[in-house]
Amino acid sequence: MSNVKEYINTIKNDIQRRDPNETEFQEAVFAVLDSLEPTLTANPQYVDDNLLARLVEPERVIQFRVPWESDDGKFHVNRGFRVQFNSAIGPYKGGLRLHPTVNLSIVKFLGFEQILKNSLTGLPIGGAKGGSDFDPKGKSDAEVMRFCQSFMTELQRHIGPDLDIPAGDIGVGAREIGYLFGAYKRLQGYQNGVLTGKGLTFGGSLARTEATGFGLLYYTNAMIKAQGDSLAGKTIKISGAGNVAIYATQKAEELDAKVVTVSDSNGYIYDPHGIDYKIVKQIKEVERGRISEYAKRVSTAEYREGSVWDLDIKYDVALPCATQNEIDQKQAEIIARDGAKYICEGANMPSNAAAINVYQENGILYGPGKAANAGGVAVSALEMSQNSERLSWTFEKVDNYLKEIMEDIFAQSEAADKKYHLDKDYQAGANIAGFEKVAEAMTAQGLI
Numbered sequence: 001m002s003n004v005k006e007y008i009n010t011i012k013n014d015i016q017r018r019d020p021n022e023t024e025f026q027e028a029v030f031a032v033l034d035s036l037e038p039t040l041t042a043n044p045q046y047v048d049d050n051l052l053a054r055l056v057e058p059e060r061v062i063q064f065r066v067p068w069e070s071d072d073g074k075f076h077v078n079r080g081f082r083v084q085f086n087s088a089i090g091p092y093k094g095g096l097r098l099h100p101t102v103n104l105s106i107v108k109f110l111g112f113e114q115i116l117k118n119s120l121t122g123l124p125i126g127g128a129k130g131g132s133d134f135d136p137k138g139k140s141d142a143e144v145m146r147f148c149q150s151f152m153t154e155l156q157r158h159i160g161p162d163l164d165i166p167a168g169d170i171g172v173g174a175r176e177i178g179y180l181f182g183a184y185k186r187l188q189g190y191q192n193g194v195l196t197g198k199g200l201t202f203g204g205s206l207a208r209t210e211a212t213g214f215g216l217l218y219y220t221n222a223m224i225k226a227q228g229d230s231l232a233g234k235t236i237k238i239s240g241a242g243n244v245a246i247y248a249t250q251k252a253e254e255l256d257a258k259v260v261t262v263s264d265s266n267g268y269i270y271d272p273h274g275i276d277y278k279i280v281k282q283i284k285e286v287e288r289g290r291i292s293e294y295a296k297r298v299s300t301a302e303y304r305e306g307s308v309w310d311l312d313i314k315y316d317v318a319l320p321c322a323t324q325n326e327i328d329q330k331q332a333e334i335i336a337r338d339g340a341k342y343i344c345e346g347a348n349m350p351s352n353a354a355a356i357n358v359y360q361e362n363g364i365l366y367g368p369g370k371a372a373n374a375g376g377v378a379v380s381a382l383e384m385s386q387n388s389e390r391l392s393w394t395f396e397k398v399d400n401y402l403k404e405i406m407e408d409i410f411a412q413s414e415a416a417d418k419k420y421h422l423d424k425d426y427q428a429g430a431n432i433a434g435f436e437k438v439a440e441a442m443t444a445q446g447l448i
Contacts, residue, residue: 095129098171374409
């Protein structure tokens with residue numbers, strides 16, 4: 001065991017030496033490495049083969065400039081990224097994020113998480129991520145189109161339906177995917193499976209929009225049921241008001257739970273009578289407005305500025321669905337004080353390491369993002385299958401597959417937890433279950 005610890009520390013030291021400023025990447029990788037000690041001890045060949053050094057280094061990193069013209073005739077330049085991290089179990093698969101905070105560290109952290117997330121789905125897809133520091137907020141449709149066309153002019157050299165299949169993420173919805181697909185088609189010809197999250201009229205899948213939010217609730221429900229408990233009747237605090245939060249709220253309502261908060265980057269809504277997801281959807285997806293509008297339309301709701309995780313109320317389940325590192329140690333202590341028993345992540349790495357320690361110290365069962373929010377990429381892979389078959393499946397068929405996949409992800413995490421006697425550490429269980437599949441594939445394929 002001591003040799004395994006030394007090996008893990010060696011890998012961590014190498015990352016700090018090589019990438020000293022990539023704090024998000026370090027945070028994501030270190031959290032995984034620390035949890036892999038049991039499987040590395042049980043499988044010493046992974047240490048002998050120096051598998052971790054190969055796992056934490058991307059197979060390919062692509063960075064490029066993205067020049068575009070705004071409506072006033074001015075020229076702008078943003079940075080574009082694509083990190084093709086690991087293809088051991090299938091072609092690269094992962095979203096594109098458009099947000100001012102995007103940099104190489106964030107894209108690498110997301111790509112690394114995507115390796116294990118995609119592995120957990122049971123589908124043959126490897127890990128990747130990409131994006132740009134372009135901000136689509138406040139931009140006209142024409143400006144977003146010109147940016148997407150410029151972005152795809154370079155990206156198209158590096159992707160393909162059997163090589164790398166991007167999808168959406170923060171800032172990349174149906175509008176952006178449509179523009180990206182149109183640009184790719186013009187440059188490379190019609191290849192239906194090169195992007196997922198497409199519109200239904202040109203190869204998209206039913207239930208893709210709902211997938212991450214629905215999948216989050218399927219996973220959460222499975223975790224709660226495994227404790228002999230029920231989601232029905234539970235009060236839920238959700239952050240975010242985008243795609244994930246909206247459909248998580250809808251599915252929670254369908255499962256007889258009550259969501260009392262949603263938020264955006266300015267503030268949050270609290271309604272003890274329950275959030276109406278249809279109003280949130282109208283404000284955020286149709287009007288592209290701020291969540292403060294909700295309080296003007298619903299008399300029982302109140303709007304407050306700041307983080308929803310600073311709100312001190314009693315509830316049972318926390319579902320962070322906004323962005324990375326939105327919950328720190330102090331906010332996690334509020335979550336514990338408020339009596340939450342379960343936290344499952346709809347966003348990628350929304351809880352920092354200190355917050356996760358608070359969950360564990362207080363007996364809060366924790367479902368990490370790489371497991372709980374895998375529904376989006378799962379249905380993206382199902383969209384790839386439909387594109388290959390030249391078929392469109394019904395909403396019910398896709399949703400049933402999604403439910404099965406999310407329940408199986410929890411089952412894999414729970415099985416690893418029991419196998420290595422981790423005492424309901426579902427974060428470590430998910431890391432180990434995802435890692436072991438990738439490790440076996442990398443070992444079988446030799447030194448690649």
